[in-house]
Each structure stands twice: as structure tokens, then as C-alpha cells.
Amino acid sequence: MDRPLSGILAAPYFVLFLFSVNAHQLPGRSLLAPLLLFFAGGVAVYALAALALGRGEKACIFSFAFWLLFFGYGRIVDLVASSGIGGVGSAYLVLALFAVALSFAARSLASSHRDLLGAMRFLNVVISVLVIMAGAGIAGHYYGALTDLSDHRELGVGGVLDLDPGEDPPDIYYLVLDGYPSSDVLEDVYGYDNDYFLEGLEDLGFYVAEDARSNYPLTFLSLASALNFRYLDELRRVPGEDSDDQTIPRRLIERSDLAKSLAAVGYEIVHFNSGWGATERSPLADRNHHFGPAGDQFISAILSETPLAGISEAAARHRILETLDRLPTAAAEGEGPSFVFAHIMPPHPPYLLDADGRPLRGGTLDMAGEVWSDREGYLEQLRFVNRRVLGALETMLEEPGDTDPIVVLASDHGTAYGAETQPGGWGDPSPGLVRERTSILAAYRVPPAVEEHLYPAITPVNFTRILLSEQYEADLEPLEDRVYFTDYESPYRWRDAGELED
Numbered sequence: 102m103d104r105p106l107s108g109i110l111a112a113p114y115f116v117l118f119l120f121s122v123n124a125h126q127l128p129g130r131s132l133l134a135p136l137l138l139f140f141a142g143g144v145a146v147y148a149l150a151a152l153a154l155g156r157g158e159k160a161c162i163f164s165f166a167f168w169l170l171f172f173g174y175g176r177i178v179d180l181v182a183s184s185g186i187g188g189v190g191s192a193y194l195v196l197a198l199f200a201v202a203l204s205f206a207a208r209s210l211a212s213s214h215r216d217l218l219g220a221m222r223f224l225n226v227v228i229s230v231l232v233i234m235a236g237a238g239i240a241g242h243y244y245g246a247l248t249d250l251s252d253h254r255e256l257g258v259g260g261v262l263d264l265d266p267g268e269d270p271p272d273i274y275y276l277v278l279d280g281y282p283s284s285d286v287l288e289d290v291y292g293y294d295n296d297y298f299l300e301g302l303e304d305l306g307f308y309v310a311e312d313a314r315s316n317y318p319l320t321f322l323s324l325a326s327a328l329n330f331r332y333l334d335e336l337r338r339v340p341g342e343d344s345d346d347q348t349i350p351r352r353l354i355e356r357s358d359l360a361k362s363l364a365a366v367g368y369e370i371v372h373f374n375s376g377w378g379a380t381e382r383s384p385l386a387d388r389n390h391h392f393g394p395a396g397d398q399f400i401s402a403i404l405s406e407t408p409l410a411g412i413s414e415a416a417a418r419h420r421i422l423e424t425l426d427r428l429p430t431a432a433a434e435g436e437g438p439s440f441v442f443a444h445i446m447p448p449h450p451p452y453l454l455d456a457d458g459r460p461l462r463g464g465t466l467d468m469a470g471e472v473w474s475d476r477e478g479y480l481e482q483l484r485f486v487n488r489r490v491l492g493a494l495e496t497m498l499e500e501p502g503d504t505d506p507i508v509v510l511a512s513d514h515g516t517a518y519g520a521e522t523q524p525g526g527w528g529d530p531s532p533g534l535v536r537e538r539t540s541i542l543a544a545y546r547v548p549p550a551v552e553e554h555l556y557p558a559i560t561p562v563n564f565t566r567i568l569l570s571e572q573y574e575a576d577l578e579p580l581e582d583r584v585y586f587t588d589y590e591s592p593y594r595w596r597d598a599g600e601l602e603d
């Protein structure tokens with residue numbers, strides 16, 4: 102315990118801690134890179150401190166203080182901002198305070214003749230206990246998740262379909278715009294007339310399902326269900342109604358029956374990194390479009406609380422803009438037919454881009470809190486999405502190709518203004534919130550033989566089934582269109598939306 106453990110391990114500890122509290126919604130693979138990076142950071146800060154203060158307890162204590170401030174930054178800025186002292190300049194004020202505090206600490210440590218070995222040993226014990234606790238929490242989580250996965254496999258749901266791709270199979274673009282509600286909701290809740298966007302889609306040959314609802318109100322359930330064209334009833338047993346663990350739905354998204362079945366008949370799988378755990382990469386993909394790890398979900402979660410939040414914000418903007426740039430030609434890059442999947446985060450918060458695609462002033466990485474009630478931020482980003490998506494679709498459909506591509510442009514769920522502004526919130530939702538959250542954008546550009554089976558109130562589960570049956574001769578009966586509502590706390594304890602709306 103006489104080594105400078107606490108100075109070096111403080112940074113990786115914070116990474117472990119943040120992972121342990123978010124493990125239920127993060128893929129295990131997201132831990133390794135940040136852990137190594139911040140371990141290296143811990144070594145580097147200690148080495149620099151040792152140059153100034155000499156190796157040993159002084160440099161160790163200084164490094165520990167540095168990381169405490171570094172990871173406490175977000176909280177302190179919030180405190181200063183809410184106290185009204187700093188106003189809009191809170192971040193700069195806190196940075197200046199940090200600089201003063203750290204230079205004061207360095208001077209005091211440099212001139213101190215006190216024996217600091219006891220203090221370092223104490224910090225070493227503290228950090229060791231914390232590292233072990235976080236590590237045990239993560240190990241416990243994965244033990245549970247792996248058990249759930251093998252139990253789920255025994256339920257034997259899903260599998261690869263026997264598809265007939267026909268002579269000249271079309272490319273498929275499956276585009277998810279996150280948190281994009283129906284036009285009725287945009288009008289009633291956000292006071293926004295979105296008709297021009299839907300008309301633009303119809304001009305490009307889309308069928309717009311104006312009364313479409315999502316089957317589930319949360320991203321990880323909605324995508325898992327749509328991409329496997331079935332309801333997720335088995336999740337009420339495993340992982341069970343008391344769980345909030347997303348491991349199984351994440352697996353259902355990453356290795357969806359839709360992608361597997363198309364791959365089996367020669368489709369190349371093309372995947373765009375969304376920056377959100379389950380759709381950051383696809384293990385099935387022949388081509389994964391990456392945009393660097395800085396905007397990925399866990400790294401963003403770490404950096405968002407530190408002075409380096411701007412790096413993740415810039416990376417997230419870059420990813421969104423690049424995705425929309427590359428989409429139109431993504432299918433043409435391959436030899437055979439392609440299944441291109443892009444889960445596009447906006448218009449969902451964080452609000453990073455204004456209507457013209459420039460950084461939104463005051464835009465932050467906040468995904469939770471009072472985000473949906475920021476109507477201005479939401480509408481800025483929605484206008485950006487409308488313009489850029491229409492532009493991308495125009496370019497895509499101009500591309501010379503043998504066959505017209507099939508394009509799915511649908512949202513995973515609607516908005517949640519009512520959850521922030523009505524007393525019941527998520528837990529005791531008003532009929533208005535249920536309708537707002539489950540009414541979605543759903544536009545499909547499909548061959549006439551498929552389109553004739555679509556209808557205004559279609560849900561994503563049935564769209565996928567109709568597409569696979571009518572275009573690829575899969576043996577799938579349509580299901581009843583069921584719409585469920587639930588919340589993040591007990592996601593698997595969903596209730597029938599119809600009952601909540603009565």
C-alpha cells in the first residue's frame with residue numbers, strides 16, 4: 102500500500118463505477134477501451150505530477166485530487182449554474198476555480214514537510230475497496246445476464262426464415278428516425294405543421310401510414326420487436342418483469358431474424374453506427390460504418406460529466422452528418438443486394454444540430470431530464486432531420502440501379518412531452534402521453550404488390566411480416582396490431598395502450 106495506487110487508479114475507477122451503474126443498458130464490449138484509456142490517463146497524470154512533485158505520496162495525492170475534480174466537473178457546473186452565480190458562464194467559472202484549486206494544491210504539496218504517507222495509504226485502501234465493489238457489481242450483472250441469455254435460448258423463439266429472393270432482389274434501406282412522432286402529435290403537442298415532410302415523402306413514392314403506432318414505447322423493445330417481426334411476450338418470463346436488463350433485446354437487435362434471414366439469401370448487411378449501444382455495430386455486418394468511438398454511448402456518458410464533453414458532442418454531430426452523407430450510396434458499394442440499416446438518433450435528444458445543421462447553441466449531450474419539453478430544441482433538430490433526410494432520399498432514388506430500392510423510414514416511438522409536463526409522468530401515464538409516445542412516423546417505399554397490403558394504422562411488427570411474406574414469400578401470417586406502454590423502471594411490465602387511453 103506504499104505505491105501510488107490511488108493516484109493512478111482513480112480515473113479507471115470512475116469508468117468502472119459509471120459502467121457498473123449503467124451495465125443493464127450497455128454492451129460489455131463498451132467497457133474495455135475507456136478502461137484502458139483512463140488507466141493510461143491515470144498513469145500519465147501521475148507521471149506529470151511526479152515530475153513536478155517527485156515520485157511518491159505527493160504526486161499520488163495530487164493526481165487523486167485532479168481526477169476527483171475532473172469527474173465531479175459536471176455536478177459542480179450544475180450546482181454553480183443552479184445557484185445562479187455563474188449564469189451561462191458557469192463552465193468557465195468552474196474551470197477557472199479548478200485551475201486555482203489545483204495550482205494551490207500543487208504549491209502546498211511541494212512545500213509541505215508533513216509526512217503524507219498515511220494519507221496516501223488511506224486513499225489507497227479507499228480506492229481498492231471501491232474498485233473491488235464496482236468490479237463485483239459488474240461481474241454479478243454479467244453472471245445474471247448470461248444466465249438469462251441461455252434461458253432465453255431455451256425458449257427457442259425466432260430463427261432464420263426460408264426466403265425466396267427472386268430474380269433481381271432490390272436493395273433494402275431500413276432507416277429508423279428515433280423519437281419521431283406522427284403528424285397529429287407534432288401538431289397537437291409541438292404546434293408544428295409537418296405536412297410538407299410527408300408530402301415530400303409521398304412525392305418520392307412512399308406510402309405514409311398516418312395512424313401508425315409503435316408496438317412498444319422504448320427503443321430497445323421497439324427495435325427488437327420490429328426487426329424480429331414478433332411480440333416479445335417471452336421477455337416477461339426471462340429476464341422477467343422485475344428486471345430492467347437489456348441484454349436479451351440488445352442481442353435480438355444485433356442479430357435480428359430480419360438481417361439473418363436476408364443474409365442467408367445473399368444480402369450484404371451494411372450497418373451505420375448510431376452511437377447507441379445496441380445499434381453501434383452489427384456482428385452480422387459485411388460493412389460497418391464507424392465514425393470513431395468518441396461519440397459512442399458509454400464514452401459519451403463518461404465524457405459528458407467532464408470538461409471534455411465537447412469532444413463527444415462534436416463526435417455525435419460528425420456521426421449524424423456523415424451518416425446522412427454516406428447513406429444514399431451505401432447500397433451501391435456492394436456487389437449483390439444490400440440490407441442497409443441506419444438508426445439515426447435525431448430528432449431524439451440530445452439536441453446538437455439546428456435546422457441548418459450547425460451546432461445548436463447550448464446543445465448538450467443530455468438525453469434524460471427535461472428534454473422533451475424543450476420544444477424549440479426539438480423542433481430545430483426535427484427541421485434539420487426533415488431537410489437532410491429528404492435530400493438523402495432524393496439522391497438515393499436518383500442512383501442508377503437495376504431495381505428500385507425498398508425504403509423503410511419509421512420511428513421507434515414518439516415523443517414524451519407529457520411525461521415531463523403532466524403529474525403522472527411515465528409511471529401513471531395520461532391518455533395523452535400514451536398516444537403521444539406510441540404514435541409514430543411510418544413511411545414505406547415498397548413495390549405495389551407489397552403496398553397494397555399496407556394500411557394506415559399498421560404497426561412495425563406487421564410491416565416487416567407483410568414485407569417478408571409478399572416480397573420474399575415467407576410463410577408469415579399477419580398478427581393483431583398490439584400497442585403497449587411501459588417505462589424504463591419496469592420495462593417488461595408493459596400494459597395495453599388501449600386500456601390506458603380509455
Ligand SMILES: [Zn+2]
Binds near residue numbers: 279449513514
Ligand atoms: Zn428511441
